[in-house]
Structures are given as structure tokens and as C-alpha cells.
């Protein structure tokens with residue numbers, strides 16, 4: 229415990245600043261129920277992720293149940309301890325404040341999930357249902373900020389970014405079909421007229437509505453409007469379709485080289501031809517990846533497909549920060565399959581090999597299986613090189 233409390237915790241706003249000074253976007257990995265646990269966070273951190281999210285944790289259960297606390301949130305006592313945001317699902321200000329108070333010594337900040345579309349969450353007025361409850365969301369973040377301040381944490385936004393006691397409070401949202409509702413929501417939740425007087429340190433926007441399936445591309449136009457309206461008042465992260473750094477559906481001065489991909493927005497030009505228009509999003513501060521980083525934890529290090537080394541790094545991290553064996557297998561089946569990047573659909577294992585892997589019954593079998601497959605592929609590559 230003393231070890232972890234001694235580790236210097238870095239303020240997320242400082243990370244935003246470092247990324248901007250390096251003329252790039254901030255790289256973050258998304259909250260993913262079931263998946264974004266410590267061993268995975270450590271793996272993506274090794275491959276260039278600046279800031280990691282835990283899966284959503286239900287604040288009420290976390291506050292009341294020691295078992296929930298032990299199983300939902302793990303930190304490393306021996307490092308590496310990636311800069312981490314703990315995400316909560318909550319609908320009562322005091323519940324979010326209390327849960328945040330419990331995790332604050334071990335984390336860079338806390339985040340409220342206003343995006344989960346699942347029916348059970350919405351029925352309990354959590355997740356995306358909160359997009360219709362802007363005053364409640366504002367009350368949850370202000371109560372939490374006040375609780376952390378009373379506990380002795382520095383929650384003074386940019387002015388506290390150098391403090392080792394600095395902590396952030398943020399929210400992750402979806403958009404409404406009518407973007408004016410999203411703007412009303414953001415106005416209410418960030419509050420204050422200026423950057424110095426806001427209620428949230430930063431905002432993550434997933435530009436899909438509660439009803440939009442994840443197979444539908446994100447709405448880049450709404451992201452452009454929201455970032456140009458609010459990007460000077462609050463740092464904004466994009467969650468959605470961050471599949472590879474080389475093929476984002478927009479351009480930004482903080483992306484170099486800029487992607488070659490285009491959006492669905494096409495402006496009619498002369499004659500029958502249309503010239504695809506790529507929207508520029510200069511006020512976006514960072515990226516958050518979910519499905520793509522699950523398949524390829526090395527995404528931010530510039531890999532378009534998962535390398536074997538990332539599999540090895542993940543297994544090493546699992547050995548130190550164990551995950552249930554079935555969950556480890558699920559992670560590996562994601563990492564060994566074709567990823568989300570359209571430019572590179574190579575897979576470490578083919579479909580048949582992946583089914584074979586899923587039949588492994590323990591870690592020893594699994595490690596032997598992967599070692600053997602990797603060695604066979606290495607040998608084939610060498611033979612191919614010689615033949616070629």
C-alpha cells in the first residue's frame with residue numbers, strides 16, 4: 229500500500245499539455261466493461277497509450293461491497309502503474325462522490341459514464357439515459373469535485389496540473405439526434421463562462437446517438453461542431469472509430485502525417501464528379517480507442533496490426549496482474565484475429581488456429597500453444613525469405 233501511495237500520480241491535464249507540446253493528440257484507451265483491467269492497461273501503456281480507463285464500475289455496489297471493491301479495481305504496487313481514470317456508473321451525486329473518494333489515492337481522476345446504451349443501464353437511469361438528465365449530471369460532478377476537495381485533493385483544474393495531489397473529474401458522453409440538445413447538455417455540465425470556471429476537467433465525446441449501432445461510422449460533422457464550440461473551454465477526446473493513426477476520418481494539425489481517409493461528407497463539384505471532403509478538427513485534443521486497441525494494443529505505437537511482441541507483453545502482465553483464464557483467452561482471441569484497421573487485415577492466427585487456442589485449458593497449455601505457433605510462423609518466414 230505504501231508503495232502505491234508513494235508512486236507519483238500524474239494529472240491528466242498535464243498529459244494533455246505534454247501531448248500538445250509534442251504537437252500530437254493525446255492517446256487514450258477506452259473504458260471497456262470486462263476488458264480494460266490492469267494487465268491490459270499495462271500492455272497498452274507499454275505501447276504508447278498516455279492515459280487508460282478502467283471498465284465502468286457501479287458506484288453504489290463499489291461503496292457498499294468489499295467484494296466489488298476487490299474485484300473491480302486493481303492497481304499495481306510494483307509498477308508499471310499507467311496513468312488511470314476510474315470510470316463509474318452512477319445516478320446519485322453522493323454515490324459518485326463517495327466512490328470517487330475511495331479511489332482518489334490510487335488514480336489520476338474519475339469519470340462518469342453517460343454513454344452506455346444497454347437497456348439495463350438506461351432502465352436504472354445510468355449510462356446514456358443520463359444524456360436526458362443534464363442537471364443531475366452537473367450535480368454529480370460538482371458534488372464529486374467538492375468531496376475530493378474536502379478530502380484534500382487538488383481539483384483546481386489547470387492550475388493544479390503540476391500538483392501530485394491533483395485529480396480530475398470528467399464525463400464521457402454520446403450525442404443526441406438533435407445536436408442542440410447535446411449543446412444544452414454540455415453547457416449545463418461544464419458550467420461557468422470560461423475555461424477557468426468549468427465543472428469538468430475534460431470531456432470525452434462518442435459521436436453516435438444512443439440508438440446508433442457501432443457498425444455505423446461516427447458523426448464527424450457533430451464532432452466538428454462540438455469541438456469548435458467547446459474545444460477552447462474544455463479539452464475534448466474523441467471516442468469512436470479510432471482504428472489506426474493512419475486512417476482517421478478527419479484531419480487535424482496534431483496528426484502528422486495527416487490521414488488519407490475521407491469522411492462520408494461529400495461536396496458536389498463541377499459536373500457529375502464529387503470530391504470527398506475531409507473535415508478538419510483543429511480543436512480536438514485527443515483520441516480514445518476501444519475495439520481497435522482491444523485487437524491491437526500497439527495501435528498508438530504506429531502498428532496497424534497486433535505484433536507478437538504485444539501478445540508476449542500482455543502475457544507477462546497477466547502473470548503479474550492475473551486475469552481469469554477465460555478472460556485472458558478472450559483477449560488473445562481478439563489480439564490474434566484480424567484487427568479493425570482496413571489497411572492491414574493480417575492476423576497472427578487463422579480462424580482454425582484461434583479455435584484451437586480457445587480449447588486450451590490452462591496457462592501452461594496456452595503459452596506452449598502460442599510459442600509453437602509463433603515459432604512455426606517464424607520458420608516459414610525465414611524459409612520464404614531464403615526462397616525469395
Ligand SMILES: Cc1cc2nc3c(=O)[nH]c(=O)nc-3n(C[C@H](O)[C@H](O)[C@H](O)COP(=O)(O)O)c2cc1C
Nearest residue numbers: 258259260261283284341434467468469517518519
Ligand atoms: C467490449 C466493450 C466494452 C465497453 N465498455 C464501456 C464502458 O465500460 N464504459 C463506457 O463508457 N464505454 C464502454 N464501451 C464503449 C467504448 O468505450 C467506446 O465508446 C465505443 O466502443 C466506441 O469506440 P470504438 O469505435 O473505438 O470501439 C465499451 C465498448 C466495448 C467494445
